[in-house]
Amino acid sequence: MTDILHSPATTSESTNRKIVTPIPGPKSVELHDRRVKVVSEGVSELFPIYVDHAHDALMVDVDGNQFIDFTGGIGVTTVGHTNDAVVEAVRDQVGKVTHTLFGLVGYESYIRAAELLAEHTPGDFPKKSVFVNSGAEALENAVKIARKFTGRTEVAVLHHGYHGRTNLTAAMNYNMHPYGTGFGPLAGSVHHAPNSNPFSDGLTGEQAAKATITHLEKRVGASQIACLVVEPIQGEGGFIIPADGYLNALVDWCEENGIVYVSDEVQSGMARTGKYFASEHFGIVPHLTTSAKGIGGGLPIAAVTGRADIMDASHSGGLGGTFGGNPVAAAALVAVFEQVESRGLLAEAQRVESIMRPRLDAIKQRFDSVADARGKGAMMAIELQDPATGEPAPAIVKAVQQFALHQGVLFLTAGTFGNVLRFLPSVVITDEQLHEGLDVLEASLEAAIAATAAQA
Template structure:
């Protein structure tokens, strides 16, 4: 295939306002993007960087269109935000209708039905059959902060535990919770205290069973933190920025059992892995894990800012009236979009679409792994897949990280109309985080570009 066109979709495929194809018509970045970037450099903080300095004019389905007319297959989805597709018709219509009615009142002053409906849907779709309640906020980091706050209020304890390789945000508390300091925390301290980093399950590198990995984590929590001082353990069921690590079977349920026995609130950070991304509403379901609290954000509102803490009613009700909330949390337009996202997941069969995407990606990546020994590991679930790159010839015993290969592949793909993202503690993970609108033909085309990039590594 050329860089300008891929085969047309079948007649039964959804109708999109942007042709679902890769098309490069200028240099990347093109002249209009370069002009905008010069304007940006004068007025936008240099602390706000961009993975690819092309400026997007339109987006639909799985395609981004820049101001120069280049079309990119989007395997980033705004880092997992546009899960059901860019400018999905149902979401656009719901948000537009709500804009005509009520844009803002502040739920803690004069409430509205849309907030209540989102909480009802979260109570239905988060893991567990017990009574649940929610609070809606603006962002993933804000959800993490509120989850910790609620757990501390419920338990009367101070300490917070997280896992190695975790990422939880850019606020003061969440920077302390992150495993990797740079670039998220460099020079921004001092940070919140009483945060402890426990060993995680990383099957590719530690080789431990879920039970053995959990025993190692529990030993740390008991010896270094002390169960009687621990308010909560915050865990990504599939780690995001850390490199899409999938824990060994039994790891998460074993930790939950220990937390329950010791009065510790176990919190699932599903900010990147939730909302149908992995072929389940929440990735916790893959591991038969029923957490006490679930954190949602990113894909929950189709691109509008919304996040949530949902969990056991007795934990959520521990906060006194007025202790939770915020000016824009649960904005009615974002809530209307979120309701539309839930409806789209059901009516469009998007859980099955995530499974389809995962199967297509893994099959294609396995074929590449057989040809390129730089690919050390393939892992993930649904539309949340990654490959970990290692130095060729280092073998299973050393698995030396290869971040340079990831950087080169990301750059190669961008020049040929595919947006990939890097990840991983050592920067050696290439992640595939497409929307659930991506077709098999787009996946094949993107893997064709990846194949050429891998061949160029030498």
């Protein structure tokens, strides 16, 4: 296995990936030695490389190794690494003002960013936003706003969901480990209900919604629930796409019972799936939408956007924060929206899917261990299982990830059981880069499955 994983990539000058040193190279090793002395071990270290520069879908490490990036910074660099327009907007804003705190002295980029979110999030009702720093902080604020608006305390979430690493969002996650392990006591009043996963449960959207609603009505009581927080496509859970009609039934139930429906679009939003927000694929209109990651083009910014009457429930000073909606990050957000519009990046996400879906379907047909291929836009995944037992196959997934790394392609894992490979490339990735990365995926699967079988 070791020999397979550490074999050097065979490349040509025309290729988009280039491996020139062992992985990790000497400069990455040197940086890692410095890291372990000063960086908390609580910060994960997935890839043993350190980036020097990146652009669009390519990343170059400090040793000169060039990688095709299918991680997108976990869905952040949707418009590409160092997008020229985003860089220009940031550079211009840095030369004007870097910080005031919007609650003290306002600035136009915050307002324009809120206007763009009001325009592009689902729903034709008046909307308002508040800006914060991260997806987890956006979820924290969405819960605060829903509790203030409804006067209720309880929070409902779904199995296999992921919402962050803060105390409240760690309690909202399905996987306690590693996000909440040893950090308790975590926030209370959070209730986990069954989700819809057509691949594993075989239920229709109506049947799955009935199971979710029945659980919450019996275990919590609809009249006690302030909000139901749902990822339209579950991210860390393994890019789970619910059955048709499932989300619609949940929204209807929330409407009937005065519950705020919160769509967690931190990973699935901002052109990632071929729509501005993934909720649009399902024809639903959330009361509140949380966004982060891709909206900032690499800058830290997140938002809660929703019905004006809900957003205005908070008293003055109840929302915000020192760096929320920082002028530089807000300028980047505005540039991202302009890039999506001017360059037709929704169509580019659809192009990514048009290439990846048939390739992934073919890979599923070729390898018995690949049990499912799914996704939307530039948010695609394959799920691996033991073909004999149907049990998750996380060892193969990790081996594929490591093999691909040494071949110059970066892949992410996901799934409650670690048996999903997820693909979050920039939507500006070229057709050539897509095919080359998928060629490496196929070769990695072949090598990893063979090595795993040899070890059995």
